[in-house]
Amino acid sequence: MMSDAFSPVSSRSGAADTQMKTVVILISGRGSNLLALLEAKLPGRISAVISDRGEAQGLAFAQARGVATAVIDHRRYTSREAFDAALTEEVEAHRADLVVLAGFMRILGDDFVRRFAGRLLNIHPSLLPMFPGLKPHAQALAAGVKIHGCTVHFVTPSLDAGPIVVQAAVPVHGDDDQKSLAARVLVQEHRIYPQAVRWFLEDRLRLSPDGRVVLQGEGPPAQPLIAPASA
Ligand code: GRF
DSSP states (O other): OOOGGGOOGGGTTOGGGTTOEEEEEEESSOOHHHHHHHTSOOSEEEEEEEESOTTOTHHHHHHHTTOEEEEOOGGGOSSHHHHHHHHHHHHHHTTOSEEEESSOOSOOOHHHHHHTTTSEEEEESSOTTSSOSSOHHHHHHHHTOSEEEEEEEEOOSSTTOSOEEEEEEEEOOTTOOHHHHHHHHHHHHHHHHHHHHHHHHTTOEEEOTTSOEEESSOBTTBOSEEOOTTO
16 A cells, blocks of 8 residues: 555545645656655655656666656657647646656757756756766766765756755765766665755755755755765
8 A cells, every 4th residue: 555645636526635746757767866765754745757768777767656657758759849849748747846756868859958947857866966977886986986876956057957855975986987987876875865855845945046956844854965974
């Protein structure tokens, strides 16, 4: 039996949950961040999981929990604008208060980003602004940094450059390769993404009109930097 927080949108009827915000999650592949979000007992409703690839393994995590899924296959669209328009329509159909990119591998156009400004989050596996874009773990190893990590940020039209919400740091070990480093970072991704989404759903996190992150209740319950001693 799934919990109320993850009931599909068709079951929206109870007066008690009319205040709950609605989350739509976009994925492209494995879906481990999606799974962390699904299992986090968030104070909101995950109304849909949308993938740009029909073969994304993460779709099964949503289906197993009765969450609606949709595939907007980017290969069926001749332009990014047409893909973005179809994606916008699907996201709007699920009444998203918050759109969460969880390993979504398409670059979204400016129109999409502007439409969901202030309610569009992404996670990137590096301590931004270091190592944006592709292969951040390889970039970190090549640079020889001793500290790496992950970042949740609001999405803006500049790739991986939006206002930072929360970061978690991990050490880089001398014998690390991309796989071992990615695995260490992923553990922290699964920690900070549900945290950031929870803040948003609790109305503690917002983007101000001048593009600053406002996080209320700073201190232990709203700590935007995690540097675990045992990572
Ligand atoms: C994660 O490392 C995420 O930070 C990056 O893509 C990866 C997706 O992994 N954007 P998963 O699909 O959530 O397992």
